[in-house]
Amino acid sequence: MLALGLVPGTAGGQANPLEQVFASDNVKVVNRLAEGAGAISLQFDSDKPFMYLSTLKGLQVYNVKDPRNPELVSALPLPHFQNEAMSLGERRNGDAFVLIASTLVAATTSGEVDPGRARFVVVVEVTDPASPKVVGTLETPTRTHTTSCATKSCKFAFSDGRSQGEMSIIDLRNFRKPKVAGTYKSVVPRGHDQDLDDKGILWHVGGEGAVAHDISTPTKPVPLNSTNQEGVENDDRDKSPYNNFILHNSFRPNAKMFKSFSQPKLSNGNVLLATEGDTGAGACGPELGSFQTWKIPHLSATRYRNQNPGLEAGGGQHLADRYVVSGGRRSRCQLLGSLLRLSRRRVRRAGLVRVRHADSRCP
Numbered sequence: 001m002l003a004l005g006l007v008p009g010t011a012g013g014q015a016n017p018l019e020q021v022f023a024s025d026n027v028k029v030v031n032r033l034a035e036g037a038g039a040i041s042l043q044f045d046s047d048k049p050f051m052y053l054s055t056l057k058g059l060q061v062y063n064v065k066d067p068r069n070p071e072l073v074s075a076l077p078l079p080h081f082q083n084e085a086m087s088l089g090e091r092r093n094g095d096a097f098v099l100i101a102s103t104l105v106a107a108t109t110s111g112e113v114d115p116g117r118a119r120f121v122v123v124v125e126v127t128d129p130a131s132p133k134v135v136g137t138l139e140t141p142t143r144t145h146t147t148s149c150a151t152k153s154c155k156f157a158f159s160d161g162r163s164q165g166e167m168s169i170i171d172l173r174n175f176r177k178p179k180v181a182g183t184y185k186s187v188v189p190r191g192h193d194q195d196l197d198d199k200g201i202l203w204h205v206g207g208e209g210a211v212a213h214d215i216s217t218p219t220k221p222v223p224l225n226s227t228n229q230e231g232v233e234n235d236d237r238d239k240s241p242y243n244n245f246i247l248h249n250s251f252r253p254n255a256k257m258f259k260s261f262s263q264p265k266l267s268n269g270n271v272l273l274a275t276e277g278d279t280g281a282g283a284c285g286p287e288l289g290s291f292q293t294w295k296i297p298h299l300s301a302t303r304y305r306n307q308n309p310g311l312e313a314g315g316g317q318h319l320a321d322r323y324v325v326s327g328g329r330r331s332r333c334q335l336l337g338s339l340l341r342l343s344r345r346r347v348r349r350a351g352l353v354r355v356r357h358a359d360s361r362c363p
Contacts, residue, residue, distance in 0.1 A: 030068045035075075036060065043088035043098060046152070050129045052098050054083045059098065061129045076124060076132040085146035085193055085249070088126075089154025089175060097125045097135070097175050099157060101147040119144050119168070121159075123175050138178040140168040148194035150202065156181065156218035158194045162206060165189035169219055181219050187211040187226045187311055190233070192246045192277070197255035201299065203272065205247040207233040208313035210274060212299055224299040226308070226316030231294075242292060248277035252296075264295040272296055 033039075038056035045051075049065040050073070058078035062070040080102040087099045100122035121144055123136035142161035147170065150156040154175070159168040166189065171181040190207030197203065201224065202213040209231025213221040231247065234240030251273045258269035265271065272294045298304075308315030 031070070033062075033070060033072075035072060040082060041084055041086040043086055045088070045096070045129075046090055048129075050126075052086065052088060052126060054086045054098075054100065056081065059100070059124055059132055061126065061132060063129075074130050074132055076134075078122065078124075078134075080122065082145065085148060087147055087149040087154060087157060089149055089152075089172060091153055095125070095127050095175070097123050097127075097154070099147045099149070099154070099172075100124055101144040101159065103143065103145045119159075121147060121157075121170060121178065123172070123178055125176070135176045136178045138170065138180065140170065140180055141183055142166050142168045144168065146193045148196060148202070150196065150215050150218045151200070156215075158184075158202065158204075158215075158221075160191040160193060160204075160206065161186075162190045162192060167191060167194070167204065167221075184221050186213075186221070187223055187308075187313055187315070189313070190246070193249040195250045195252075197252040199252075199255035199258065199269075201252075201255065203250045203252065205250045205274060207243070207246050209243060209316075210247055210250055210272060210294065211316070212296075214301060222301050223304055223311060224301050225296065225304050227294060227314065228316055229314035231316075232314040242290070243276060244289075245278045246276070247292075248275045248289075250274045258296075258299065260298045260300070264293075270296040 036053055036055060040054055040056065042051055042053045044064070049063055051062040051064045051070065053060045053062065057075075058080075059076045061073045061075070063073050064070045078100060080100055081104040083100050083102065085101070089097050089099070102120045102122065119140045119142060121138045121140060122134055123138075124132050125135045126132045140159055142159055142164035144159045145162065146160045147157050149172075150158065155171075155173045157170040157172055159170070161167040161183070166183040166185045168183055169181040171179045186204045188204050188206045188208040188211050191204050192206040193204075195203045195205070200215070202215045202221065204211050204213060209227030211226035212224040214224055215221050227247075230240070230242050232240065233243050233245060235244065237244050252269065253266045253271070253273070254269040256269065257267060260270075262268050262270060274292045274294060276290045276292060278289045304316065305311075
């Protein structure tokens with residue numbers, strides 16, 4: 001485990017604060033990157049030993065050939081916030097770039113800083129990892145708290161669009177001259193993140209739960225299935241134990257092995273992992289977010305349209321088998337922590353699968 005950011009010393013016999021956050025018998029800290037303080041998101045090059053790290057200070061590039069001792073290769077200061085889900089585009093000709101999504105502030109290609117831009121994307125070319133440079137900027141019609149590529153080459157990308165209720169579709173075929181290709185109203189209009197699985201299906205998650213999209217035609221996404229009413233946001237946790245604010249992000253393992261209407265297993269590619277995010281503050285407890293799994297019965301546009309002809313939020317069939325881990329400080333940090341702690345928790349039988357709850361300890 002590589003710790004990003006500056007960690008105070010442990011003089012005087014004090015416990016390592018990282019070990020207080022995540023404690024597992026088979027995981028240990030091997031190094032820390034002090035210059036990575038304020039880290040928010042990262043991406044790894046698919047065939048070269050480089051890691052691209054987005055922090056509150058800008059972009060940093062590391063050589064991770066020796067993963068225990070990453071070497072800082074370059075840094076590009078950028079006034080942006082927050083770039084919570086940075087994307088990497090890799091072209092067959094060797095060109096590479098990252099998308100810096102800004103919610104509150106951004107820099108233009110001329111170096112100007114505009115603190116009022118809430119919908120802005122910066123394209124940073126990293127074809128030469130030692131010399132990252134801003135090559136394109138774009139103001140979008142809807143929010144860009146997060147942006148996600150549609151494919152590895154990232155010819156198109158999608159924004160979360162939460163504030164305006166629609167995703168911005170960004171044309172990056174010429175990534176040095178990005179442009180808006182249109183907008184799309186998702187079944188999850190108050191979205192937060194877009195996650196591309198290995199089958200090429202884009203999962204849009206947020207206030208109304210999760211929805212899967214066929215994006216083989218990027219400018220015309222087609223919904224394939226979505227969470228049911230249990231995935232829709234409700235301030236009353238008793239009425240909405242699975243989404244008190246947003247589903248923050250998601251991941252579908254083994255997507256290429258998907259089997260419709262089969263037993264929910266990670267190996268069947270029919271389980272969606274999701275973290276719930278909440279803005280609540282105060283005492284530790286399940287109201288601060290959870291780690292969940294959702295069974296995926298099918299991914300059929302025709303079947304989904306028949307069961308949800310109005311494409312209403314919460315009209316899908318992600319039913320029954322949920323695997324919920326609650327407690328902790330922030331759910332986007334819980335995904336790792338929950339997986340590390342999962343085997344230690346009390347187990348109870350509920351429905352078709354075991355549902356495990358973490359106790360409500362805070363790091």
